[in-house]
Amino acid sequence: MSESITSVLAQRPLGLVFDIDGTLSPIAPTPDAARLYPGAAEYLRQASRFAHVGIITGRAVADGARIVNVEGLTYVGTHGLEWCQGLPSTHEIELIPEAVPYAQPGQELLDLAEKELVPQIPGLIVQRKSVGGTLHYRLASDPEQARTKILATLKEPAARLHMHLDEGKRAVEILAPLTINKGKALRRFVEHFRLKGVIFAGDDRTDLYGLLEIERLRQDGYAAHGIAVQHADTPPALLEHADSVVHGVEAMVDTLQQMTIAIGEEKE
Structure with missing residues (x-):
């Protein structure tokens, strides 16, 4: 681990915040097939003894929690629209009030x-x-043609319903037209737990908001570090704004293990 990560890990209260897909879970052919990399769940569980651990994902909270399945973490879903202070089986999922009017248009x-x-x-x-x-088009016979068809079909209805279209890896996102994103969610997480230090890790376009927020948090006096998990199709901007880069999910989970050991030793 870099010296800057080590210095952040020494802060208390400390927060560790992670994306799921492509960060702690290898990219799967279908959303339902995603699984955490071996060992990741146990490291998250151990880390939560010494730090506030958050999961911020584009998935719904219930879906993200299904994959991680560790009690005691804060689950943030739909890029920040949903919050749950533990597993949904034992805790209530909170939908932020400003998102409620967009539930029905999104379903349409x-x-x-x-x-x-x-x-x-x-x-x-x-x-x-x-x-x-x-809308995941990874399995389409011609992904680029599928992307074009999806955007062309949904552009006018989305505008009429006041919804926003965005893109991820071989996916088109249907979003509420709010300024909520993973960066805003990360800031709320930091302020909620009154953290002094925070580390965020992600791999995709939507995770760039988290890395940019790490930069702003540092400017505001927090000890903060952003990690990009690099894949063949990682957006260059993500690598440019990361404080450190790890190559693939296995390396990210190795880093998580090292961080877990480090904060356990610091506590002792």
Whole structure:
């Protein structure tokens, strides 16, 4: 681990915040097939004894918690629209108030996608969330053609329903037109727990908001460090704004293990 990570880990209260897909879980062919890398869940569990551990994902809270399945963590879903202070089986999922009006328009767009796009694009997967959802076209025979078709079909209805379209890795996101993102969620997490130090790790376009927020937190006097998990298709901006880069999920989980050991020793 770098010296800067070590210095952040010495802070108390400390926060460790992670994306799931491509960060702690290898990218899977379908959303339901995703699994945490071996050992990751136990390291998260151990880390939560000494730090506030958060999961910030584009998945719905219930879906993200299904994959991680560790009690005592803060689960933040749909890029910051949903919050749960533990597993949803034992804690209430909170939808932020400003997102509520967009739940129905989001479902309308997903209904449209299932009616018009699924029959035309074999392999297209519609992933529903409490607000909006994600259309995964990774399994389409021609992914680029699928992307073009999805955007062309949804552009006008999304504008009419006041919803926002964004993109991830082989995916089109249907989002509420709010300024909520992983960076805003990270700031809320830091302020909620009154942290002095925080580390954030992610791998995709939406995680750039988290890395940019790490920079702002540092400017505001917090000890903060951003980690980019590099894959073949990692956006260059993510690497530019990261304080450190690890190559792949296995290396990220190794780093998580080292951080867990370090904060355990610091506590002793």
